[in-house]
Amino acid sequence: MDIQLLLALVLGIAVIIVLVLRTRLDAFVALLIACLVTGVVSGQQLTGIVDSITTGFGNTLGSIGIVIGLGVAIGKILEVSGAADSLARAFLRAFGKGREEWAMGSVGSLVSIPVFCDSGYVIMNPLARSIARVKRGGYVALALALGCGMTLTHHLVPPTPGPLAATGILGADLGLVIVTGLVFTIILLPVVIAYARWVGPTLEDRVIPEVREAVYGTLATVGVGSTGGGSGSGGGGPTDAPASTDGDEMSDVATYNPSDYLGEPPAGQSHRHVGAFVGSLPLAIPLVLIVLNTVTAAIDRDQQGALSGDYDPSSWTVPFAFLGNPVVALVIGAILAVYVLLPRWTPRNKVQGWFADAAASAGLILLITGAGGAFGQVLRDSGVGDALAEAIAATALPVFLVPFAIATVVRIAQGSGTVAMITAASVTAPLVTNLGIDPVVAVLACTSGSMVFSYFNDSYFWVVTRFTGLEGTAALKGWSGITTAVWAGSIPLLFVLNLVMG
Structure with missing residues (x-):
């Protein structure tokens, strides 16, 4: 060199x-x-x-x-x-x-x-x-x-x-x-x-x-x-040290207080608990879309025999390519995060x-x-x-x-x-x-x-x-x-x- x-x-x-x-x-x-x-x-x-x-x-x-x-x-x-x-x-x-x-x-x-x-x-x-x-x-x-x-x-x-x-x-x-x-x-x-x-x-x-x-x-x-x-x-x-009296290991665990982040809800409303499944959607859906884009493109390449070099996507892969583009997928994730995870009364x-x-x-x-x-x-x-x-x-x-x-x-x-x-x-x-x-x-x-x-x-x-x-x-x-x-x-x-x- x-x-x-x-x-x-x-x-x-x-x-x-x-x-x-x-x-x-x-x-x-x-x-x-x-x-x-x-x-x-x-x-x-x-x-x-x-x-x-x-x-x-x-x-x-x-x-x-x-x-x-x-x-x-x-x-x-x-x-x-x-x-x-x-x-x-x-x-x-x-x-x-x-x-x-x-x-x-x-x-x-x-x-x-x-x-x-x-x-x-x-x-x-x-x-x-x-x-x-x-x-x-x-x-x-x-x-x-x-x-x-x-x-x-x-x-x-x-x-x-x-x-x-x-x-x-x-x-x-x-x-x-x-x-x-x-x-x-x-x-x-x-x-x-x-x-x-x-x-x-x-x-x-x-x-x-x-x-x-x-x-x-x-x-x-x-x-x-x-x-x-x-x-x-x-x-x-x-x-x-506190012991669990009902066999539930999570009985004494408290890590999140919604009031610390979201403030107090309006009169007549209360904080709702975000479940694990719903909470995972803004993360899981973009990841699934991105992976689907990769998988469908790989299948299409294989069908065309274009495993390397230039590749012309088939029409059926276009929706996957669009939704699985990282920018589009994460825009979807951001929208889900705001409108699914946050309560409706959260101020703009x-x-x-x-x-x-x-x-x-x-x-x-x-x-x-x-x-x-x-x-x-x-x-x-x-x-x-x-x-x-x-x-x-x-x-x-x-x-x-x-x-x-x-x-x-x-x-x-x-x-x-x-x-x-x-x-x-x-x-x-x-x-x-x-x-x-x-x-x-x-x-x-x-x-x-x-x-x-x-x-x-x-x-x-x-x-x-x-x-x-x-x-x-x-x-x-x-x-x-x-x-x-x-x-x-x-x-x-x-x-x-x-x-x-x-």
Whole structure:
């Protein structure tokens, strides 16, 4: 590989890492500066660098910007309407007594598809605390299972912004990425549960007193409940922990108060409870429409014998293609969220305020995503991507592991999984065509690599460990360990996926 182009690539990635870690600039500005540095060092014309940045930024947001905004808006309505809470309760009832970690991991996986990890964990953590209080132990295992369940879908399943951005940058089929990400999640969830059940009991006595008191209502030593054996330092549990008197584990669980979000209803009306089935519609229907679009297109391709290359859709697939377009599907989801989940008396200005809050939270993600697309365009136009492809083709390293390795390094260096997968996708984009990497495999490699070793430079690390009450080495053993376990578990899955998709 030409030393100048290699230097351009290395300096571009180094600029992102150093600026995010060592300066007050955020990832958006860091990515744009990296574009400039990469273009200049590679020898690209100065005016051409700016053209590449604007072209890449516009093309990327043109395809996925609307989808990100709509996905965040739906998540906000699920939060304020109580639908997320209802889904959590339904999962707990479905899994039953003794399988609480499975329930919490599954709840986390579901909720984190439309809701950001940080806010989703804050919403759902009281549920874990209430269950631990009823069980009289096992809080750490429940908290870790919840948090890492959220990590799985947050990293693997669109319309979460990170994998959605990687999908757009790499040009992968969104429906296939959703299906594959869900398969990865289902396979990796047992890893989450096994690690949480193994390490949780050993850390139960490391929970700081303030959190222990908030969870169990006392500073007395608490056992590990139904999580199995372990090193809980006491066996009897707190004397004032409430016990379930009617056999219903959910009797003491209360996580959502509609008045906190919706305000008090008008005279003569009352808050209505959003059931789990109804609450799932704004999320499930768009996902089903997107997947149906992928399935019908695949069937049509097979019937036409056009499994690769140009494809002219048949007339019968047009309705599926329209309704299954991510923009149309999520518009339907947003309408369902507002008119099915929220009570009729909810003021228009309040709903619009929630959408404004969602737009504000999505704004930086949109900018980072667009800047990631700009970085990828600069790599392509400067020739760095072609040179990197040629260099990798001459090595024995499986090419589909390149985005995995890049995402891993960037995640450890700067902490943000979203930035890591967008950076890896941007760097990898030129390789997808040149080296024949399947775009879906490349996306999953980027997203899987970005799950590694969440620690001090990751904001979600602090959310989980503070709510769980773990500090120092206990926090690293619990949270950093469980995220690294699912990262390692994804490696053999990538090999299998590459064999299937290759």
